[in-house]
Amino acid sequence: MVASFLEYASLAVAYSLLAAAVLETLLRLWRIREPSLALELRLLVLALPPLAPIIFPLISPDWGSEQFRRWALLDLHHWLPADPSRPTPGWPLLPALLGGTLLLFIGLEASGYLRRQRPAHGAPAPIPLPPEIASRLKGLACRAGCSFPILLVDHPRPSACTVGLLRPTILLTTGLLRVLDPEELEAVVAHEIAHGRRRDNWLGWLLLALRLASLYNPVALFAFHQIGQDMERICDAEAARLSGSHLALASALLKVHAATRRPARHGIPGWPGRLGRKAMALEDRARDALVEDRARRLLDGSSHAGTSYPALRLALAAGAVVGLAYMVA
Amino acid sequence: MAAGRFLRELPGILLPLLLTVAAAVLLLRILNALPEQLARVLAGPPPAQPVLSEKLEFHSIEEAERELGVRIALPAYFPSSLVWPPASVRGQKEPVKVVALMFLAADGRQALQLRELFAATEEFPLPVPEPAYTLESKQLEVNGGAARLLLGRAQDGSELNQLRWRAGEVHLVATTILPPGELIRIAESIHPR
Numbered sequence: 001m002v003a004s005f006l007e008y009a010s011l012a013v014a015y016s017l018l019a020a021a022v023l024e025t026l027l028r029l030w031r032i033r034e035p036s037l038a039l040e041l042r043l044l045v046l047a048l049p050p051l052a053p054i055i056f057p058l059i060s061p062d063w064g065s066e067q068f069r070r071w072a073l074l075d076l077h078h079w080l081p082a083d084p085s086r087p088t089p090g091w092p093l094l095p096a097l098l099g100g101t102l103l104l105f106i107g108l109e110a111s112g113y114l115r116r117q118r119p120a121h122g123a124p125a126p127i128p129l130p131p132e133i134a135s136r137l138k139g140l141a142c143r144a145g146c147s148f149p150i151l152l153v154d155h156p157r158p159s160a161c162t163v164g165l166l167r168p169t170i171l172l173t174t175g176l177l178r179v180l181d182p183e184e185l186e187a188v189v190a191h192e193i194a195h196g197r198r199r200d201n202w203l204g205w206l207l208l209a210l211r212l213a214s215l216y217n218p219v220a221l222f223a224f225h226q227i228g229q230d231m232e233r234i235c236d237a238e239a240a241r242l243s244g245s246h247l248a249l250a251s252a253l254l255k256v257h258a259a260t261r262r263p264a265r266h267g268i269p270g271w272p273g274r275l276g277r278k279a280m281a282l283e284d285r286a287r288d289a290l291v292e293d294r295a296r297r298l299l300d301g302s303s304h305a306g307t308s309y310p311a312l313r314l315a316l317a318a319g320a321v322v323g324l325a326y327m328v329a
Numbered sequence: 330m331a332a333g334r335f336l337r338e339l340p341g342i343l344l345p346l347l348l349t350v351a352a353a354v355l356l357l358r359i360l361n362a363l364p365e366q367l368a369r370v371l372a373g374p375p376p377a378q379p380v381l382s383e384k385l386e387f388h389s390i391e392e393a394e395r396e397l398g399v400r401i402a403l404p405a406y407f408p409s410s411l412v413w414p415p416a417s418v419r420g421q422k423e424p425v426k427v428v429a430l431m432f433l434a435a436d437g438r439q440a441l442q443l444r445e446l447f448a449a450t451e452e453f454p455l456p457v458p459e460p461a462y463t464l465e466s467k468q469l470e471v472n473g474g475a476a477r478l479l480l481g482r483a484q485d486g487s488e489l490n491q492l493r494w495r496a497g498e499v500h501l502v503a504t505t506i507l508p509p510g511e512l513i514r515i516a517e518s519i520h521p522r
Binding site: 018021022025026029030072073074075078079308309312313316317320323324327328 | 335338341342343345346348349350352353354356357358360361363364365
């Protein structure tokens with residue numbers, strides 16, 4: 001049972017690594033800036049590990065057999081043989097990989113939960129939007145052809161999010177209204193409308209389920225983060241189109257980021273002081289880079305730059321990855 | 330128009346793809362071979378195969394016995410066509426003690442080589458060369474023990490026969506130009522102590 005899981009886990013990591021390496025290389029060589037195509041390609045990194053062991057034996061019944069392994073491009077039994085008593089380089093690496101992935105998961109996921117500021121007495125009650133803001137946002141919703149409820153909550157942290165699976169609702173904080181001007185606020189709400197229209201909350205829950213099922217796979221963890229960033233970039237492009245002002249959205253992004261960025265010396269609650277500060281500094285640097293990239297895409301107009309023949313590129317890249325993965329057993 | 334644009338852009342799509350796939354194939358092949366190479370490097374060079382060197386040269390059988398600390402068994406039957414004492418007494422101490430006696434015929438040809446390998450092993454402790462061409466191999470008994478007779482030819486095509494057997498803790502190999510009957514008779518007259 002344990003050996004079977006380890007064999008599957010090592011195969012899953014190998015497939016994710018192969019897919020990520022090939023697709024990230026292609027994204028750069030093809031100079032793809034279109035986030036929707038990048039997202040579709042990166043979904044392959046997540047989809048390949050669970051699907052390949054089911055599909056490949058259907059394509060060829062002797063896939064994975066000893067005879068097949070003789071001419072496979074990579075036989076993982078060379079690294080992790082079925083008999084763990086045989087000394088090979090893979091067995092000492094496996095605990096290191098699993099331990100490293102666990103630390104990575106804690107660093108990437110758990111720290112966020114630990115750091116999140118929660119209200120002391122449940123969720124704050126919604127308050128009415130100022131009339132001039134409400135009328136402006138209503139006009140935006142009409143242009144977008146949707147009627148998502150927009151609620152304002154009293155909280156000093158500038159933030160906007162879309163919640164709800166069946167009926168998406170946009171939540172804004174009073175802190176956000178204080179930081180942004182009306183045009184920037186409209187751009188932010190357009191971004192949230194884009195999330196709601198794309199049903200990103202459904203995709204978010206699906207990704208969360210996949211994330212929990214791929215705890216052992218460090219490559220998949222990174223892919224989840226990249227897909228999350230792609231979702232934001234897609235909504236940026238759509239928001240720029242909806243609101244008609246990509247400059248306002250870029251400005252809003254930078255303002256909100258500056259207002260929510262805390263000094264690294266605060267550290268992460270519950271973490272040992274120095275480690276917490278270092279982890280926080282790392283995460284802040286990653287957020288800085290993401291916000292900078294999103295703002296630059298909006299300013300240089302590449303957020304909505306199309307790629308020629310996206311379906312062909314997607315099909316070719318997927319075919320190449322699946323073909324290469326088939327030769328790994 | 331659209332077809333022309335497609336044909337213009339196709340190399341820009343296919344070339345990076347082919348390069349990436351080729352690099353991935355190469356990397357996978359390297360990864361496939363790496364564990365074996367790593368294991369080879371970690372294990373160090375393979376242990377040297379024991380060989381029959383017979384580098385030591387002695388003036389007499391007694392000197393060989395003294396130097397190697399062994400008792401050399403000699404044939405009680407010694408054909409009159411051979412010259413006594415042996416023309417050369419050679420041997421080695423490591424990894425196995427070996428003595429090789431070369432007897433000449435009256436006309437000066439090398440006629441009989443008697444090798445004794447001192448090891449309490451079931452199999453021959455070292456690889457001992459066989460006649461260049463073996464025409465026939467026979468299993469037989471020498472003094473109640475299993476023996477193997479090889480009937481063959483030397484490199485120059487002349488007759489060369491060999492008998493291999495074990496007597497206690499000594500492995501013996503007699504190689505000769507004499508007929509097989511004489512060879513067996515010589516072998517049966519050797520009794521290591």
